Structures are given as structure tokens and as C-alpha cells.
Amino acid sequence: MTKNLVMIVVALILAVTGVMAGCAPKAQPEAPADFYKGKTIELVSTASPGVATDLILRIIASYLSGDTSASTIVTDRRGAGGMEGMSYLYKAKPDGLTLGMTASVKFVGNKVMGEPAAEYEIEKFSYIMSIGRRLTYFYVSPEGPYQSVADLKAGKNLKIGATSPSGYVSLADLTVIKLLGLDAKVITGFDGTSELSLAVKRGEVIGYGVEINQASIEAGMIKPIFVLATERDPLMPDVPAITELVNLSGEDLELVKLWETALVNSSLFIAPPGMSEDRMGFLRDLANKWAQDEGFRQEIDAVSGEEVQVYITGEEVTKVMQDTAAALAKFQAIFAELIEKYRA
């Protein structure tokens, strides 16, 4: 008898809560500053805990909380190489209470490589700000037989390392192979850049492409021989741009420019598609204010391990993403062919 009673009570509670949820009154439109007061903002991190993108988001969380009187929670959604978080953000309600951060090179790289799990369109997201600008370098062993582009071009059956076949290291490697016309194969399956650096040191692979990897450089495991850009990087002015070493034009030059724009590694602060203009404006204004704040910049520099000189507005990022999306099909076709041709 008591058991039945308990069952009935539980069922009633479930029913009542269900009805209450359905009958919740709809909120009236209000000014963004008032809207955020007392609310909770979910900040979706698509990066592993502890990497720069994740830490930058946590810094933004505290500034956002202070400026909006809202509480912020950082949730870790880095499954499927961050695509779980990107898809979650893409489908989230565009009310300004779900925001996120992603590494641009992965974000765009997934689409360029035609990754089926990348269930989003890059031009549809609402961009608040881009922090940082880390270009991609090609690294070799400091003691190995390949110390220059000429050495690479003369090499036979080169083994270049990468993480996953559709990851951005693979993307960088394939770009280098195409631009230099190397006799090479990409060996995928390494578990991150630390393992790749060790593999280079051991001579298992001759090199790989990734953003600045200061720790491995200082440990003497790798050294950069060029940067995938049309100009030298102020962060490493002694390393030549690939365009200084090889004559590039047409499609090849477009690829290099892609690596300086959409595929540059920066931390993108984004909101779901369809955000209202006033809330986007509010968030962008806040972001621009932080970018001018000395304390904010110092904290960003500390977690990035370098002086971050570049803060790009949401409007500028939107333009870059729209241009990239327009040319996406062409890049997808290029890399689809390269993946099959150069996989080991």
C-alpha cells in the first residue's frame, strides 16, 4: 500500500513539474545590460583544460561576470577534438547565455578537411572577438639531415608526423608537401605535439607543422625552418616566411594566405548563430573594452606564454570567415586529394 502511494506521489510530482515547465512565462525583451543581471552564462570550452584557449576563456569568465553581474560557468566540451563543443554552440539558443571559445585553426581546419562530425557552418556563427595570432611553422630536428627547404626537396621518402588525419597538424603537413613538392608521406596517429617532438628528436619522423612550440624548441628537440606565411612573424623574426624560400603563385599562394587568416591559431570568442544585434553589440563592446585594459592583457599574456599583440574585433573576424566559407569547397577538394595521395 505504502509502496503504491509513493509511486503515485512521485508520478504526480513529475507531472506537475512537467506542466510547470511548459507554462513558464516568456521573457520580455530588455536591454542587454539588464538582461544579464542575475543570470548564468555558460561558457563552452572546446579545448583541453590547461591549454591557452581554455585558460583565456576562464579569464574572460571572470571579466564577463564582473561587467554583467551574471554568474559564469565554464563547461568542458572538448569531445571529438572540440567538435562536440562547436556543434553544441552552433545549436544552442542564441539568447546570449551560451557563449564559447575555440581555437580557430581547429574550428576552420575541420571544415577544410571535410570532417563529417563538424556539424556547423563557419560563416553563421556570431563572432565577438579573436585573441592572439599564432602562425604555423614547420619544424625539423636541430641535429637531423634536413636543415633547409633545399634539403627537404632533395629528400626521398620523407616521413612527416601528424596527429589525426583530419587534424590541423596533418593539414599543415599536407600544405607543406604540396607547396614544396616533397617526396613524402604523412604518418598519422601521434598523440599530440609533445609526442611528435620526441619522434622528431628520435629521428622517427623528419618534422611536422604546428604553431609556436616554445617548450620543445627550448628543450632542443625541434627547430623551425620556415613559417607558413607571406611575411615573417614578429614573435620569431629570424625564421623566414615560406614565400621567401619558394616562388609561389595562384592556388599555392592562396593556401599560404589561408594560413595567415582563417587558419591562423587564435582563440575565437563566439556566440551561436542568430544572436540579436543589440546583445552582440553589447558583448563586442565589452570585449573591445577588455582588449584595451592593461590588467586583462597581462593575464592573457601570462596564460599564453608570450606577449599577445593581436586582438581582432568580431566584425573583422566575421568578414574573414565569410570569405573563407565562400572558398571552402575549393579547399576541401584540394585537401581531399592530398589526404589520399600522401597518407602513409
Next chain:
Amino acid sequence: MFEAYGTAIATLFQPVNLLVMLVAVIIGLIVGIIPGISGATMLAILLPFVFHMPAEVALILLVALHAVVYTSGGITSILLNMPGEGSSAATMLDGFPMTQKGEGSRAIGAAITSSMAGGVVPVVLALAMVPAIMPVIIAFGQPEMAILVLLGISFLAALTGGSVTKGMISGLLGLLLSFVGFHSVTGVHRFSFGTAFLYDGIALVPLILGLFGLSELFHLVMRRETAITQRAVVKLSGVVAGMKDVWRHRWLWFRSTIIGYIIGIIPGIGAGVATWVSYGQAKQTSKHPEKFGTGVVEGVIAPEAADNAKEAGALLTTMALGIPGSAIMALMLAAFLMVGVTPGPSMMTEHLPLALTLLLGVALANIIGGIICLFSASYMVRVASVHLDFLFPGILIVALIGVYVATLSPMDFIVALTFGLFGLVMRRYGYSRPALLLGFILGGMFERYSLLSIKIYGPLFFIRPIPLALLIIMILLLNYPYLKRALPGLWRRRVKP
């Protein structure tokens, strides 16, 4: 050098730093106990606060917290058959049966002592081994890693329990389950049926909590039993008995510590290999291997020593070379960078006092954490004798929270419940759940290293000095019980006049 030690000790024993260490140890112990919340999660939450602290204080906080997570991680393995950390799974095999026999205090005493000492002694080794780390790491390439993981997998044979066929079936199933999801070598999605949920494969925490925690819970409810079948020894003397066990089995403890430490130095090899290899060698070299799995204290001492020792090795590699070997070490690396210290060869010269402070901090944190756990051990054991009416909902709630916190996906409740049911069936029909878990943990790793080895060195990649040596060790270890019996007989026949 002595000056640097003096500075390090003076820094460590400053009142502020000691207080921070105490707080960190308590947080770390609590985190270690709660299934699903890993040390990495806690470190990630604390990292942003680190920026506002002095470098020494920040790093002592993080290092101390991290050092003790694995000390307490074995406690829920022993009491409830639910590991607080994934790497504590091996402790369940004998730890929980000890609790069922009423020897929970003894098991905890042995686990904490072994873990504490396993976290202290390698610090001494670490300081001596700094010049040798890089050559060791460079020597362990893809083929060496593949055979080392194979060594871990070979201990499946030691976990088969009563029926070898059923044990092997369990291990093979674990290997097969490890292949679910995105294949990093080829980009192929395997056994995921096009679902985003299985893109990254089956998550470890829901699998462990289901296969061991929930299945045991279902079994207890079915049988209307409490976790322990015999009256528990709820006295400090039980804990002291466990501590004495570690001294009695000191050579086993030392071997396990060395195994854990060396495996910890090598980046990327994974926590699971250290504890399972340690458990496997403990069983193989024991005088009564057939008793392993029924609740023998050696089965607790070995994995616990290795579990903590590996972290000292991993921390040394991170500090001395700037190479993080695991997710938690990547966080530590980030912390170093945030406070303006660049790990690497220069750290051991330019920041030697700080490096020594941190290494000694690991040792001290382990001692403090160990003492706290030892004194509260006899109270913790009472959890296992709580009435089932309260134990069932309590554990189910904590388990599902652990699943959610670990994966942030409510869909993983289905995984946990499914493996809970499956684990119960395996238990009742004589299949080995530990063998399944071992296969699951190591399968994907073995595949990745062996495929990379084939691509780089060709199919005969194992014909190299270290892989061959490891293969010989593997064959010897697997046949050790037989060799021990056969060799004296052969020797007697040879010397007989």
C-alpha cells in the same frame, strides 16, 4: 647543490607554504575519493586562481593537490569496488575482497602506506636521475612503447581467474571495446554507427563505475547483503597491521615503486600500464599466485605503490624536459608557464631551488596525506557496513554524479547501467571483469603504437634491443611459476653425482 637543498627546505617549511600544502592535501584527498572527479579536473578549476598567487605558493598548491589524489583514490576501490581514479582500478581486485572478508582496515592501511611511501622514495630517485631522463625517454620510441604495452596486456593471462577460456574471452572483449570510435591513425569511425556520442569511443569512467561499482551494487541488492560478509575490524590495529604488511613485503613494494616510476618517466604510456604491470608481476612472483583476486594484501601493495610512484616520474619529466606525459601534467606545465617559469633543461639550473622545493613538496604532501588517511581509515571502513537500504541509493547517486562530472553527458548513464548489468552477468557466470578492463585500457594504445611502429620501421619493428629484452621479460614473467618449479629439479639432476 647543498645550498639549493637548504633553500628548498627553508621555502617549503615557511608557515604560509605549509598551510597551503595542508589545504591542498585535504582537497586532493577528497577529490581522489570521489569517483569521476579526476585530479586533472580539479587542477583545471584552480588554474585561473594561480595567476594571482606568488609562484612558489601556486606551484606548491598544485603539486601537493596532485600528489595525494592517487593516495586516496584506492580507498573507494577497496571499500566499495569503485575506483576514485581510473588508475586505482587494479587495487579493486584484491582490495574489495579484503573488505568483504572483514579486513578493510588492513587493506586501507596497506594501500595508504604503500602509496605514501611510493610517492616519497621516487623523489630521491628523481633527484639522482635528472641527467639520465632524456636518454631514457629518447630510447623509448614507438616499438618500445608497443612492446611495453603488450607486456601490460600479457598480464591478462594473470587475471583470467578460474577459467582460462572465459578470462581470455573477457580480455578480448575489452580489446574490442577499446576500438570503438574514431581511429586516430586512419580517421575511420569504427563501431560507432554514425553517432556523435561514440565518436570518442566508450568513456572509461562510466565503464568502470558500471562494470564494477554498479554491478557489485546490483549483486548485493539481489543477495540482500551488505558489502562485507564478515564483521569488519574497525580498529586502528587493523590499519597498523596493513602498515606492517608493507614492511613485510618491502621488496615487492620496492619493485612496484620502481616499475611505476620508470613507466611514469616515459611520456604517453598511460597510468593503466604502471598499475597493471605492477599487479601482474606481483602475482607472477608470489608464492601463492592462485590466491590473488581473493583478497591478498600483496594485490593491494603492488598497484598502489606503482600508482603514486608514476606521478613522481611524470612530474620530473615535465619539469626537467617540458614534456607533459599526461593530461594532468599538461595542466602542470600550463601552471609553470603562467607563473613565469619555463620547464625544461634550464629549469634544473636556473630554478633548481624551486624544482627541489616542488619535488620535496611531493614527498611531504604524501606524508601528510598518508597520515590523515591512516588516522581516518578505521572510520572510513564503516561505510562498507552501512545498511543496504541506504547504501544502494547513496552509491547509485554518487556513481551517476561521477559519470556526469567525468563526461558531461547524461547519455553515459546508459553506458554505466548497461555495463552494470553486463558486469553482473560476467560475475555470475565466471567471466573476468578485470581482464575486460585491462584489455579496454590498453587495447587502443597497443594498436596505435604498433601501427606507428610498422609505418616507421616496417613489420619487424620489434627486432630492436629494448623490445626484444621486454619480450624476453614478458615470456619469463608469464612462465615464472613453472620455471620456479622446474629449475630446481633441473639443477638437482645436473649436480647429482
Next chain:
Amino acid sequence: MKMKGSFWVAIFFLLLGLFGIVQSLTFRYWESMVLPLAISSLLFILAAVEVGKELLRRDKREAAVEKKSGKEGLNKIEIRRLGWVFSWAAGFSLAVYLLGFYIAVPIFAFAYLKWRGRSWLAAIIFALAMLAFIYPVFELGLKSPLYKGLIFGAH
């Protein structure tokens, strides 16, 4: 002839092995196929051996040991209890999915204890104690908020 539960468990593994073999053969690239195929094949073979053992009842000694230890299979009472306990576990999981932890936990704790015949006071105290444990620890302490459910969690 009625087959024992152990026979059906062995059949299950046999089918799993077969499934693994069939699926593996559909994977593109030999690298993604070779190990799953090898493991599935071994699983199939060993499961077949187990099925054979069950059919031929060769391992009588093992069966006798199992029967003596009470580990052989599940009796009807145990199956009924398992049905109930699994239903509670599944029901709680569903409640969490819909309502979130902070609502589902006290409701489940209270309802289960009442179902087991405990007093109202004990059930209420236990339910509140569970809530008092999880809310401060996760929401306030760890800043790792728990799932708020499909109904209350979406913005």
C-alpha cells in the same frame, strides 16, 4: 533440452565476435581493420569453444564447482530482485535526465527508502542529507554544476 544461462552467455559472446568480424571487414584501410578483425576472430573462436563445452558438458568438474559455490546462474527470486533494482536505477537515471540532479536525487532517495519500508523521518532526513552533500560540494565548492535536466536546464 533447456539450456543453462551460461550457454546463452557464451552464445552472446559468439554473436559479438561474429558481429565484430563482419563490421571489421567494412572498415576502410587495412590499418583500421587488422586488429579488430584479429581480436573478433579470436573472440569468436574462444566463444565457440565455450559453446562447445556447454553443449558437450565436458567440464563437469567446473560445473560442479560452480553449482557448489552458488555462482551458477540466477534463480527466480534473484531475477525478480534484479528487475526491481535495475528499474529503480533506470528510473533514477531518467529522472536525472529530465529533472536534473538537484530534483531527482532527493525524490529518488525519499521514494526508495519509503518503498523499502523505512520511516518518513528517515526517508526525509536521508533525502535532505544527500542534497545537502551534493549541492555545496559541486555547485559552490568545485564550481562544477551538476546537470539541471532537460526540462529545467535549457535556456
